[in-house]
Every structure is written in C-alpha cells, then in structure tokens.
Amino acid sequence: MSDAQAITAFKSTLPVKSWTQDKGVIEPYLHEWRGRWHGETPILLLPASTQEVADAVKICAHFKLPITVQGGNTGLVGGQVPQGEVLLSTVRLNRIREANADNLHMICEAGVTLQAVHSAVDDLDLKFPLSLASQGSCTIGGNLSTNAGGVHVVKYGTARDLVFGVEAVLADGKIYNGLNPLRKDNTGYDLSQLLIGAEGTLGIITAASMKLFPKPQNNICILAAVESPDNALQLLNEVRYGNRLSMFELIPRLGMDYVTRNIAGQKDPFSAEYPWYVLLEWEFANGDDPQKFTENSLEKIADNGLILDAVIATSQAQTAALLALRENLSASQKPIGATIKHDISVPIAKVPAFIAQANAAVTRHTPNCRPLAFGHLGDGNIHYNIGQPKDMQPEEFMAQEPEINDIVYDIVCALGGSISAEHGIGILKKPQLGRRADPVKLQMMQTIKTALDPDNILNPRNIL
Numbered sequence: 347m348s349d350a351q352a353i354t355a356f357k358s359t360l361p362v363k364s365w366t367q368d369k370g371v372i373e374p375y376l377h378e379w380r381g382r383w384h385g386e387t388p389i390l391l392l393p394a395s396t397q398e399v400a401d402a403v404k405i406c407a408h409f410k411l412p413i414t415v416q417g418g419n420t421g422l423v424g425g426q427v428p429q430g431e432v433l434l435s436t437v438r439l440n441r442i443r444e445a446n447a448d449n450l451h452m453i454c455e456a457g458v459t460l461q462a463v464h465s466a467v468d469d470l471d472l473k474f475p476l477s478l479a480s481q482g483s484c485t486i487g488g489n490l491s492t493n494a495g496g497v498h499v500v501k502y503g504t505a506r507d508l509v510f511g512v513e514a515v516l517a518d519g520k521i522y523n524g525l526n527p528l529r530k531d532n533t534g535y536d537l538s539q540l541l542i543g544a545e546g547t548l549g550i551i552t553a554a555s556m557k558l559f560p561k562p563q564n565n566i567c568i569l570a571a572v573e574s575p576d577n578a579l580q581l582l583n584e585v586r587y588g589n590r591l592s593m594f595e596l597i598p599r600l601g602m603d604y605v606t607r608n609i610a611g612q613k614d615p616f617s618a619e620y621p622w623y624v625l626l627e628w629e630f631a632n633g634d635d636p637q638k639f640t641e642n643s644l645e646k647i648a649d650n651g652l653i654l655d656a657v658i659a660t661s662q663a664q665t666a667a668l669l670a671l672r673e674n675l676s677a678s679q680k681p682i683g684a685t686i687k688h689d690i691s692v693p694i695a696k697v698p699a700f701i702a703q704a705n706a707a708v709t710r711h712t713p714n715c716r717p718l719a720f721g722h723l724g725d726g727n728i729h730y731n732i733g734q735p736k737d738m739q740p741e742e743f744m745a746q747e748p749e750i751n752d753i754v755y756d757i758v759c760a761l762g763g764s765i766s767a768e769h770g771i772g773i774l775k776k777p778q779l780g781r782r783a784d785p786v787k788l789q790m791m792q793t794i795k796t797a798l799d800p801d802n803i804l805n806p807r808n809i810l
Contacts, residue, residue, distance in 0.1 A: 349388060349409070349411065351409065352405055352406070352408075352409040352411050352432075353367075353388060353389055355405045355408075355409070356389060356391065356402065356405055356432075359401050359402075359405060360391070360393070360398055360401060360402060361394070361398070363392065363394070363438075364391065364392050364393050364394060364398050364402075364438070365389055365390065365391050365392065366389070366390050366392065367388070367389050367390070371390065372387065372390045372433070374419075375387075375390060375416060375419065375433060375435060376427065376428070376433075377427070378419070378421070378424060378426070378427050379419060379420060380422075382424065383424045383427040383773075384427070385414075385427040385428040385429050385430075385433075386428065386429065386430055387414070387428040387430065387431060387432060387433040388430075388432065389432055389433070390433050390435060391432060391433065391434040391435070392435055392437065392438050393434065393436075393438060393439065394438040394439065395439070396439070396455075396513060396515065396521060396552040396553065397521075399434070399436075399439075399515045399550055399552055400515045400519045400520070400521050401519070402432075402434060403515050403516075403517065403518075403519045403550065403803075404518070404519030406432060406803050407517060407518050407519055407801065407803060410801045410803060411431075411432055411803065412431040412432065412802070412803045412804075412806045413431055413432045413433075413434050413550075413803055413804060413805070414426065414427070414428035414429075414431040414432070414433050414434070414805060414807075415434050415435075415436070415487075415491075415546040415550050415804070415805055416428075416433060416434070416435045416436070416488075417435075417436050417437075417456065417457070417484065417485040417486075417487045417488025417489075417491070418437075418459065418480070418483045418484040418485040418488055419483070420480040420483050420484040420488065421488065421492065421769070421770065421772060422687070422689070422769045422770075422772075422774075423766075423769050423770050423771060423772025423773065423774040423775055424772045424773040424774050425545055425546070425770060425771075425772030425773055425805060425807075425808045426488075426772075429807065431806070434550070435457075436455075436456040436457040436485060436487045436488075436550075436552070437457045437485070438457060439455035439456045439457035439458075439487070439552055439553070440455060440457040440458050440462075441454070441455050441458070442454045442455075442458060442462070442463075442466050443455065443553065445466060445467070445470060445558075446527075447470050447471075447472060447558075449527055450472065450557065450558040450559065450560075451510060451527035451555055451556060451557060451558060452466070452467065452474070452555075452556050452558055453525055453527075453553060453554070453555045453556070454466075454486055454553065454554060454556065455486070455487075455552060455553045456485060456486055456487025456488075456490075456550075456551050456552050456553060456554070457485050457486075457487060458485060458486050459481065459482060459483065459484065459485055459486075460476060460477075460478060460480075460481035460482075460484050460485070460486065460489060461481045461482045463486065463556070464481065467558055468561075470558070471561050472558040472559065472560065472561055473558065473559045473560065473561045473562070474508070474556060474557075474558055474559070475498045475501070475502040475508065475559060475592075476489060476494060476496055476498070476502075476505055476508055477496045477497050477498050478494060478496045478497075479673040479674075479676060479677075486554055486556075487550075487551045487552070487554075489505050490505050490506070490509065490512060490541075490542045490543075490551050490554055491541075491542070491543070491544065491545050491546050491551055491770075492505075492543065492545060492768070492769065492770040493505050493506050493542055493543035493768065493770075494768055495722065495725070495727060495767060495768030496722075496768070497593045497595055497672070497722065498592050498593060499722060499724070499725040499727070500586070500591060500592065500593065500594050500722070500724030500725050501589070501591060501592040501593075501629070502559070502592070504768065505542065506539060506542045506543060508556055508557050509538065509542065509554050509555060509556050509557065510524075510525070510526065510527040510528060510529075510538075510555040510556070510557060511524030511525055511526060511527075511538035511554070511555050512524050512525070512538045512541055512542065512551050512552075512553065512554045512555070513525050513551070513552050513553040513554070514541050514549035514550055514551045514552060515549060515550045515552055516548075516549045516798060516799075517548075517549070517798060517799035517800075517801070517803055517804050521552075522537065522541075522549060524537060524538040524555075525553060525554070525555040526555065527555045540794070543770075544809075545770050545771065545772065545805060545808045545809055546804055546805040546808065547795060547799065547804055547805045547806075547808050547809055547810070548794065548795065548798045548799065548804065549798065549804065550804065560631075562592075562629035562630055562631060563630055563631055563632050563634070564629075564630040564634070564636045565592070565627055565628065565629045565630065565636075565665075566627070566628050566630070566636050566640050566658065566659065567593075567625070567626075567627045567658075567659040567664075567665040567668050567669065568625075568626050568627075568628075568640075568644075568656055568657065568658050568659070568668075569615060569623055569624070569625050569656065569657045569668050569671070570623065570624045570626065570647075570653045570655070570656045571616060571620035571622070571623055571653060571654040571655040571656065572620070572621070572622045572623065572624055572652065572653055572654060573620075573621055573622065573654060574621065574622060574698070575596065575622060575697060575698035575701050575702075575719075575723075576698045577622070577652055577653075578596055578622060578624050578698075578723055579694070579695070579697065579698055579723070580650075580652050581624055581626075581647065581652045581653065582594055582624075582694070582723060582724060584643075584646070584647055584650070584652065585626060585628075585643060585647070586724070590628040590629055590630060590634075590639075591626065591627070591628060591724070592627045592628065592629045593625065593626055593627035593724070594624065594625075594626050594722070594723055594724030595624065595625040595626070595672050595720070595721060595722060595723065595724070596622065596623075596624060596697075596719070596720055596721060596722075596723040596728070597622070597623040597624070597625060597671065597672060597675065597720050598621070598622055598623075598718060598719060598720060599619060599620065599621050599622065599623075600716065600718050601675050601678070601718055601720050602614060602619075602623060602671065604675070604678035604679055604682065604718075605671050605674045605675060605678040606671075607678075608677075608678040608679075608680075608681045608682075609670075609674045609677060609678050612670060612671060612674060612678075613667075615657045615667070615668065615671075616655055616657065618655070620654050620655065624723070625668060625669070625671065625672050628640070640658065644656060644658075672720075675718075675720055675729075676729075679718070679731060679733065682716070682733045682734070683733065683734045683736075683740050683743070684733070684734045684740035684741075684743045684744050685718075685731045685732060685733050685734070686731065686732045686743075686744070686746075686747050686750050686751070687729070687730075687731045687732075688729070688730040688731065688751070688754050688755075688765075689727070689729055689730075689766055689767050689768060689769040690727070690728055690730055690754070690755075690758045690763055690764065690765060690766075690767055691725070691726045691727045691728070691763050691764045691767035692726055692728070692758060692761045692762065692763035692764075693726055693761070693762055693763070694723070694724075694725070694726040696726075696761045696762070696763070697723055697726060697728060699761060700719075700728065700730075700757060700758065700761055700763070701719045701728070701730075703757050704717065704719070704730060704753075704754055704757050705717045705719070707753045707754075707757060708732050708750055708753060708754065711746070711749065711750060711753055712732075712735065712738075712743070712746060712750065713735070714735035714736065714737065714738075715732050715733065715734065715735050715743075716732065716733035716734070716735070717730070717731075717732050717733075718730075718731045718732070718733065722767075726763075726767075727767035727768060728767075730754060732750060751778065755778055755782065759782055765778050765779065765782060766779075771808065771809045772808055772809075773807050773808060776807075776808070776809060776810070779809065788810075791809070791810060792810055795810055
C-alpha cells in the first residue's frame with residue numbers, strides 16, 4: 347500500500363476543511379519560528395474534533411504512516427517541524443468545552459491558546475497560573491505535551507501540576523478519556539501524567555481538564571537590584587515563605603542592556619546600572635495587608651544588605667512594564683547575531699555555582715562570547731544562552747555548538763541537573779539524552795513507547 351493510497355483515504359474520510367495540500371496554506375506550518383528548522387509534508391491535517399483526529403490516526407496506523415503533531419508552533423527543540431511525515435495541526439481543536447467555578451476546573455481542547463484560557467478564566471474571576479511569553483500563540487496541547495513551566499512554577503508547579511487529566515488519541519486511533527476532574531482517584535496508573543511531557547510520542551492530546559485557582563486579591567511586583575546570583579539566592583530564602591511568592595526571576599545586566607536597546611519602548615527603571623536584577627511577585631489574599639507586608643519585608647532585606655536598590659510597581663501599567671523586561675529577554679537577543687541556547691535546571695542552591703562555572707568554561711573555549719544566564723531562579727531553571735563574539739561570523743560560531751553544548755551539559759550533570767527543564771527534548775537534544783540519561787530510564791521509556799506505539803508512527807523523530 348502506498349502513501350498515495352493513504353492520502354486518498356484522508357481525503358475521502360475527513361471533511362474537506364480538515365485537510366489540505368495547498369502549498370501556500372501549508373508553508374507557515376513548515377518553519378520553526380526562529381528559522382532554525384524547515385520541513386516538508388505531503389498533506390496537512392486540520393481536524394476539528396477528537397473523532398476526526400482518531401479517524402486520521404487510524405488511517406496512519408493502517409498504512410504505517412508517521413505523523414508529526416503541531417500545536418502553536420512555538421516549540422524550541424524542533425519537534426513540531428515535519429521532515430516528510432504527515433503533519434497534524436491541532437489549531438482547529440479550539441473549543442472551551444466547560445468551565446466550572448464551583449469545582450475550579452475547565453475543560454478545553456488542545457488548540458486553545460494559553461491567552462484564550464486566561465481570558466476565559468478571568469471572566470470567572472479565577473486564575474490559571476501557567477504563564478509564558480508565547481501565550482498569545484502557544485496552545486494547551488503543546489503546553490502539556492512539553493510539560494511547560496513559565497514564571498509561576500515557584501508557587502504553582504509545572505503544567506503537569508495544573509491538570510486533572512487529558513483526553514488523547516492513541517497510536518491505533520483509540521480515544522483515551524481522562525478528563526474527569528477528580529482531586530482523588532487512586533484506581534491504578536495515572537495515564538494522563540504519562541502522556542503529559544511525552545511530546546506527542548505516546549498519544550495526541552486533544553483536550554485537557556485543568557485546575558483553576560482563586561484569583562489573588564492583590565499582587566505586588568518588585569524589581570530588585572543585587573550584586574550577584576549568590577545574593578539573589580539569599581534574597582529568595584528571605585522572601586519565599588508564607589505561600590505569597592509567585593515569581594522569582596533572575597536577570598543579568600547584559601540582559602537588561604539587550605532589552606532596553608533592542609526592544610522598542612523598554613526602559614531601565616533605575617538611574618544607575620547594577621550587575622544583577624531579580625523580578626519578584628507576591629500574591630495576596632483577603633485579609634492580607636500588601637503594603638505593610640511589602641514595607642516590612644523590604645526593610646528587613648535592606649537591613650541585611652541583600653539588595654542594592656528596588657523599584658516597586660504601584661499600578662498595573664508599572665507592573666506590566668516590569669514584567670515586559672523579563673518577557674522580552676528572548677526576543678531581545680535576536681539582533682546580536684547567533685546564539686547557542688540551553689534550557690537547564692539544577693538544584694536551586696547550585697544555581698550560582700552553575701552560572702559561575704559555565705561562564706568561565708564557555709569564555710575559555712570561545713573568548714569574547716557573551717554568556718547570558720537568566721530565568722526561573724525560584725525553581726532552579728536557568729536559560730543559558732551564549733551570544734556570538736562581535737568579531738565572529740554566525741556560521742563560525744554555530745559550528746562550535748556541539749562542543750559548547752558538551753561543556754555546558756557536563757557542568758549541569760556534575761551538579762545533579764537536567765539538560766532540559768521546560769522546553770523538552772524534541773530532535774535538538776535527542777543525542778544528548780541518549781548519551782546522558784540513565785540507561786534503565788531509557789530502556790523503560792523505549793518499552794513504554796513500543797507498547798503504546800509499536801509501529802513508531804507518533805512523532806517518530808522525537809526523544810528516542
């Protein structure tokens with residue numbers, strides 16, 4: 347049986363709006379947003395229901411035709427770009443099926459954007475705490491498939507902590523329904539959790555039952571200047587008690603320079619330059635006195651000499667301006683040329699050691715490169731990006747990527763960390779995972795993959 351027969355089966359089985367071979371329509375789906383990966387596909391599937399996904403997968407299973415699954419196409423490790431496989435986009439799975447304020451849950455389909463979820467939940471005066479810079483484009487299915495993190499992990503956990511369960515289409519086209527919003531269900535293996543973080547290799551997530559939270563009555567955002575990552579860690583120890591801390595983000599001076607120089611409208615809120623900054627947010631419930639708490643906390647911190655200066659947002663506009671400094675850090679690096687990016691985690695207490703060791707090692711290897719360590723100090727996840735030297739061509743610098751990756755990941759592993767904190771493995775980190783993961787873990791993963799997808803049709807190039 348040929349691929350042509352499979353294409354004919356898609357066309358005869360799915361509604362006409364649920365597939366296309368129009369090259370102009372398909373083209374935007376074939377390019378990773380940073381331009382690093384480019385792909386090809388014989389057909390783009392655009393199912394509008396879980397049943398249509400199941401019908402499409404049954405055809406692929408019958409013809410043993412591999413599928414690449416794509417959400418909002420905001421992934422950073424290349425797993426969403428097809429290399430000849432059938433491409434299935436979840437963009438039309440975009441309904442919010444249910445929102446229940448009493449049970450604090452929402453059921454939405456995989457193609458709903460994170461921003462749409464926030465808007466819907468805000469109308470209920472509730473909160474869904476997953477927060478990413480790409481939330482206007484990224485989708486719930488992709489967020490769960492990569493177990494996304496974001497800036498609020500320090501209080502609420504990663505994406506897998508924010509769902510009751512998922513609905514998914516398995517490799518044989520069967521539909522798994524795990525959407526029951528129960529807070530206690532001890533009836534065997536948690537299959538939804540197995541699918542979350544699997545990057546579409548075990549099943550295609552089509553919907554999720556998600557946890558909602560009471561909206562904080564007040565929040566206060568502060569940008570504090572500190573001398574070093576060690577001081578930032580000490581500051582974290584001072585401010586994280588009482589379940590109020592919802593964000594703790596580390597920003598180096600170089601990052602502040604990039605954002606204020608390269609992103610229109612961004613301004614340094616301080617009159618002086620400082621080596622490091624921490625963006626933190628406290629959330630307050632009824633009965634709290636935010637102003638008194640903030641004043642007392644900052645007075646104690648200042649007395650301890652942990653901060654050099656601080657800016658406290660006193661309006662929504664000022665809060666948005668401070669948050670934008672962090673949200674634009676990734677985009678602000680594009681004008682500097684080529685960058686080699688890492689999304690790593692180490693135990694929180696070892697973040698300063700990682701930054702010091704990695705900065706020293708990469709600059710020894712490539713003098714005048716520009717290391718930029720920033721991100722989620724509150725949970726130990728640092729985005730470690732290295733910009734090309736100003737006097738080096740991008741191609742020459744990127745040719746060093748394998749060596750630089752080994753340098754960075756050797757330090758990460760020596761500190762007991764992970765080579766991927768929130769972006770996933772995809773195809774970018776697959777060789778490193780194969781070299782560095784516990785062999786027993788890899789064997790278990792392969793056993794599960796083979797059991798659930800024996801013909802290796804679901805995202806076959808990802809992870810393993």
